[in-house]
Amino acid sequence: MTLAEIISKSNNIVFFGGAGVSTESGIPDFRSEDGLYRQKYDVPPEVMLSADYFYAHTEDFYRFYREKMLPLWAKPNAAHLTLARWEKEGKLSAVVTQNIDGLHQAAGSGKVFELHGSIHRNYCLRCGASYDAAFIANGKGVPHCSCGGLIKPDVVLYGEPLDGGTVEGALDAISSCDCLIVAGTSLTVYPAAGLVDYFRGKYLVLINRDKTALDSRCSLVLHGKVGEILSQL
Numbered sequence: 001m002t003l004a005e006i007i008s009k010s011n012n013i014v015f016f017g018g019a020g021v022s023t024e025s026g027i028p029d030f031r032s033e034d035g036l037y038r039q040k041y042d043v044p045p046e047v048m049l050s051a052d053y054f055y056a057h058t059e060d061f062y063r064f065y066r067e068k069m070l071p072l073w074a075k076p077n078a079a080h081l082t083l084a085r086w087e088k089e090g091k092l093s094a095v096v097t098q099n100i101d102g103l104h105q106a107a108g109s110g111k112v113f114e115l116h117g118s119i120h121r122n123y124c125l126r127c128g129a130s131y132d133a134a135f136i137a138n139g140k141g142v143p144h145c146s147c148g149g150l151i152k153p154d155v156v157l158y159g160e161p162l163d164g165g166t167v168e169g170a171l172d173a174i175s176s177c178d179c180l181i182v183a184g185t186s187l188t189v190y191p192a193a194g195l196v197d198y199f200r201g202k203y204l205v206l207i208n209r210d211k212t213a214l215d216s217r218c219s220l221v222l223h224g225k226v227g228e229i230l231s232q233l
């Protein structure tokens with residue numbers, strides 16, 4: 001079956017995405033040739049994006065974070081826009097994303113489970129006050145709240161747990177949908193990658209530039225650019 005046929009036969013689609021969904025918006029992914037984790041730093045990016053590093057080297061964390069993790073200039077691409085349209089048409093019930101860039105919401109998606117949080121939410125560790133991404137981007141050094149507390153991005157750093165409510169919502173959506181589209185992810189980071197195992201529906205579709213461990217279990221595998229492919233539907 002073609003993707004178009006599968007989409008036409010499905011009316012409760014869930015989309016599970018990763019960094020490859022935002023590369024066509026100009027944001028590098030992590031593990032491709034030109035990915036963030038292939039770039040040379042004194043300290044590996046996976047270490048700089050850990051909770052231990054955030055608390056022990058907060059100034060260095062924010063220097064890297066401002067330089068590499070705040071693409072506020074990025075715009076939704078055809079993948080984000082198509083998914084938002086499908087939600088409005090009642091075909092798609094939720095987006096589950098590992099991305100923190102907020103581009104699904106910027107495209108108009110309402111139900112988005114952000115497994116790894118969002119750069120658009122930042123909060124004071126002392127009083128809980130909220131700050132937006134611009135506050136972090138425009139600041140210098142370590143951002144502090146007006147109460148003096150340290151501000152932390154609401155992003156799941158290595159070594160931190162995922163938000164229970166978000167995981168529960170994502171699992172509900174994945175376990176009850178009739179078509180799960182997995183796209184733009186190497187499916188190498190757990191527990192996020194493990195959520196796709198809760199799919200019980202009819203069509204499991206993979207749209208990814210490179211091969212993944214899930215390929216052999218899919219009804220349809222498309223190795224290509226997810227924005228380009230969804231723009232044709």
Ligand code: APR
Nearest residue numbers: 018019020023029030031098184185186208209210225226
């Ligand atoms: N279309 C389809 N697939 C693409 C595209 C594209 N335009 N661009 C890249 N890809 C694919 C790559 O082939 C790769 O398999 O997307 C995948 C991206 O994989 P990763 O870089 O590992 O990103 P992701 O799977 O989202 O990483 C998961 O790792 O560091 C953590 O928290 C971070 O959420 C991230 C998690």
